[in-house]
Amino acid sequence: MRTTPHPVKLLKIHYCFNIMNNSNPLHWSFDYNYGAQNPQFAQELISTLRGYAPEVGARQTGVGQTVRHVYNILPNYWRGYHRGNAAKQLSIGTAIIERSKANNNLWYYSIEYENTTSGENLRLQFRCKDEPYRQLTDSWRVDARNRGRDAYSRSTYDGHLTSDRDVKLRINGIEISSGTVETDDRLTCDWALFDVIPALVPTIQTLDDSVEIAVLEDLAQPRLKSRLGFLESIEIPIPLDGYYLYGIGLLPSYWWLDAYGNVAIASKTFETLVLKERIG
Amino acid sequence: MSKRPNILFINTDQHSWDALSAYGNPYLQTPNIDELHRNGTSFQRSFCADPVCAAARSSWATGLYTSETGVPFNGGSLHPEIRDLGQVLNAGGYRAFHCGKWHVPGRDVRESFQVLYYGQRDIGAGGAAYYDSASTHAVTDFLTNYNADEPFYLQIGYVDPHDVCEYLHNHEEKRIPNPVEQGIVSEDALPPLPENFNYDERETVLHRVCRRVDDALIHAAILKGIRDWDELHWRYLRWNYYRFIEKVDAEIGRVLAVLQATGLHENTLIIFSADHGEACGSHQMFQKFTLYEESVRVPFIVACLSDSIAVEKNQMNETHFVSGVDLFPTVCDYADVDVPEQVQGMSVRPIVEGKDVAWRDYAYIESNYWGRAIVSERYKYVTEYKPKAVEDFSPPGPDAEQLGLAQLFDRQNDPGETENLVGNAIYNEDVKICRDKLLTQEAKLHRQQIGHPSPKQVISNWGERLRTYWEHGR
Structure with a gap:
């Protein structure tokens, strides 16, 4: 099904200092094409981007329909600390974001994140309200497995937000507080940002616009007073609109949306997620 | 307990x-x-x-x-x-x-x-x-x-x-707009420059060669990448x-x-x-x-x-x-x-x-094989050993004759370490006291010859660069 492209941003500015390297076409916010990663980073990023053909965004999903975005994870530095430079693929893993809207007006999320440098295999399950900020509801669950060869192999924890806005985690039967959020904080999971940012585009149209948001990073660590705003628009190799996110304890990350509201690139401190597949 | x-x-x-x-x-x-x-x-x-x-x-x-x-x-x-x-x-x-x-x-x-x-x-x-x-x-x-x-x-x-x-490596080969230019952070949200941003250039040869010169031994690419940084960067x-x-x-x-x-x-x-x-x-x-x-x-x-x-x-x-x-x-x-x-x-x-x-009245620190410092109540004394004419891979010291340039900072009046007092005759005695303290401390060490080929190679290469600088001033 083909839907209408993302609404034209009437006030949006094509900012003039769209700085790029001469040697490759990447934007500085996701240009990690140097040193041992040159030219592989640019090649894999561009080829991955060209490989998917979305004509619809996740938010246009109907009740009961499951949408899945699959991201290739590229390391931002030193081939993900790979020993030597011999890897055929630069990719250090995959992130899969799957969600569906139920009849109860909740979004059900299931995330799988695999990182072959850290060995982490995270599986996150949570529910959100059907509104732009995708605020977390009731409880969530994290299953963290690790492929490292040492003693630690798996940890699971359940979390919930108490009535007095305390983020509680239960790890192997032990309950801790991971922080408190204010009543007016709109708490979402960082993995829901793949839908939150497209949903907030009408609110963030110019460089002067930004919104405050509270992020529960990996469903464990509240990052309060985070700020989401518009960065600029580029065309590498497809038209992309950029947004930034930063906050207390949260280094700036950069999120690039395609014309259909899919996050095509999400570049964080150490990794760049590039959309390679959209299903549903 | x-x-x-x-x-x-x-x-x-x-x-x-x-x-x-x-x-x-x-x-x-x-x-x-x-x-x-x-x-x-x-x-x-x-x-x-x-x-x-x-x-x-x-x-x-x-x-x-x-x-x-x-x-x-x-x-x-x-x-x-x-x-x-x-x-x-x-x-x-x-x-x-x-x-x-x-x-x-x-x-x-x-x-x-x-x-x-x-x-x-x-x-x-x-x-x-x-x-x-x-x-x-x-x-x-x-x-x-x-x-x-x-x-x-x-x-x-x-x-x-x-x-x-x-974050610094990220600046080696590309220019990243400062955040105010990016539009994501206002200038008043950034910490100020440190008070000791400006410094006394009378540093040790070791420090210059390792960190300051264009082809610095350590992270020259970063150094090059940030040469044109403005205050906001x-x-x-x-x-x-x-x-x-x-x-x-x-x-x-x-x-x-x-x-x-x-x-x-x-x-x-x-x-x-x-x-x-x-x-x-x-x-x-x-x-x-x-x-x-x-x-x-x-x-x-x-x-x-x-x-x-x-x-x-x-x-x-x-x-x-x-x-x-x-x-x-x-x-x-x-x-x-x-x-x-x-x-x-x-x-x-x-x-x-x-x-x-009973406790020591100073801290002793080493750096980059040849660098040494003594931190005492009043002063910090920084110095260096000159590379040996023929490297034997035995860590240098204590050897007053082999010491190179030095820095002395008054920790009470200049906590930011912005004025090197070495060369000011008023402090000659304090420099001597610090140097003696350093040599006394070094005499207590059980130093061993470096045997592994990897650090030996680094010592050889760096030593050569340092000798060249001592001889030619660059």
């Missing part, structure tokens, strides 16, 4: 002493490390043994200074006969565990400790964003399952804020650095919360420190590898989250000079395990318990 305690050594990487909100820094929030400060003794005169990861960590692991360990920089190799902390604790009936960054080259952490987590690809120098969260998962899993009768020693090596190094570096620290503070918070929820805090001593600091714009410098305060001075907190272990709480100790070599004997003291004879450090336990104890 009825039985031997559990000991939790939490360390961060590249964390300067003043980058904590508990110490009055208004530009970041570190509520969890602050909690350790409130529940313990914070040593304000705490210095690493050597301001680079592998060298500093080798001193932690052995209680020895760099000239003794065989690890004078990141490419060294620990002398094989030196016993490390894990080996000593295991022999003393402790269960010694490790999680996270190790970075003691030449020693397999898995042979000395029971390792909880060390990455799918072994953790090297950096990569906090990959590893730190997994380390927390591993440690919280460990603590919630620990039910052995024996006490444990667990060291958690967090990588952040070391990732600020990658430097301030943005500081802003980012503080975010990295907030990230790791949150990881520590979850560990402390689990420690308390399990009840293990009742009998757990916590030591918090960092391997070295971060220049973060001071002296227009970045990263570590220097003997300036921001690079060598680190937090060192000994705490207990209950009252079962005698620890003076909420204490800001501004009297005692603590070194990275003191970690080893301190842990052994609490563990009631014998300290190997050659260990240089001293246990801070009596100080933490509020007792009077």
Whole structure:
């Protein structure tokens, strides 16, 4: 099904200092094409981007329909600390974001994140309200497995937000507080940002616009007073609109949306997620 | 304390002493490390043994200074006969565990400790964003399952804020707009430039060749990439650095919360420190590898989250000079395990318990194989050994004839170390006293010849560059 492209941003500015390297076409916010990663980073990023053909965004999903975005994870530095430079693929893993809207007006999320440098295999399950900020509801669950060869192999924890806005985690039967959020904080999971940012585009149209948001990073660590705003628009190799996110304890990350509201690139401190597949 | 305690050594990487909100820094929030400060003794005169990861960590692991360990920089190799902390604790009936960054080259952490987590690809120098969260998962899993009768020693090596190094590498080959230009942060949200941004250029040859010249031995590519930085770029570096620290503070918070929820805090001593600091714009410098305060001075907190272990709480100790070599004997003291004879450090336990104890009146620091510093009550004295005409790979010193240039800073009147007093006749006697103190300290070291080919190669190459500079001034 083909839907209408993302609404034209009437006030949006094509900012003039769209700085790029001469040697490759990447934007500085996701240009990690140097040193041992040159030219592989640019090649894999561009080829991955060209490989998917979305004509619809996740938010246009109907009740009961499951949408899945699959991201290739590229390391931002030193081939993900790979020993030597011999890897055929630069990719250090995959992130899969799957969600569906139920009849109860909740979004059900299931995330799988695999990182072959850290060995982490995270599986996150949570529910959100059907509104732009995708605020977390009731409880969530994290299953963290690790492929490292040492003693630690798996940890699971359940979390919930108490009535007095305390983020509680239960790890192997032990309950801790991971922080408190204010009543007016709109708490979402960082993995829901793949839908939150497209949903907030009408609110963030110019460089002067930004919104405050509270992020529960990996469903464990509240990052309060985070700020989401518009960065600029580029065309590498497809038209992309950029947004930034930063906050207390949260280094700036950069999120690039395609014309259909899919996050095509999400570049964080150490990794760049590039959309390679959209299903549903 | 009825039985031997559990000991939790939490360390961060590249964390300067003043980058904590508990110490009055208004530009970041570190509520969890602050909690350790409130529940313990914070040593304000705490210095690493050597301001680079592998060298500093080798001193932690052995209680020895760099000239003794065989690890004078990141490419060294620990002398094989030196016993490390894990080996000593295991022999003393402790269960010694490790999680996270190790970075003691030449020693397999898995042979000395029971390792909880060390990455799918072994953790090297950096990569906090990959590893730190997994380390927390591993440690919280460990603590919630620990039910052995024996006490444990667990060291958690967090990588952040070391990732600020990658922030800098990011500038090597591309220009990144400053955040005000990006439109994401207003100028008034950024920390100011440090007061000691401008510096006295009368530095040692070693420092110039390693860090200042265009083809500097250390991170020349970063140096080139930031040559045209404006003030906002430097301030943005500081802003980012503080975010990295907030990230790791949150990881520590979850560990402390689990420690308390399990009840293990009742009998757990916590030591918090960092391997070295971060220049973060001071002296227009970045990263570590220097003997300036921001690079060598680190937090060192000994705490207990209950009252079962005698620890003076909420204490800001501004009297005692603590070194990275003191970690080893301190842990052994609490563990009631014998300290190997050659260990240089001293246990801070009596100080933490509020007792009077004879203590050193200075801190001794090495850097980049040839660099040396003595920090005393009034002065910091920085100097260097000239490279030997024929390198024998025996760490230099004590040898007054071979000393090169020097810096003397008045710590009371010039805490930012902006005026080198060497050459000012008024301070000649003070320079001599400091130099004598340095040579006396160096005479106590059991230095060993470097035998591993990798550090020997570095010493040869760097030595050649230094000799050239001494001969030709460039």
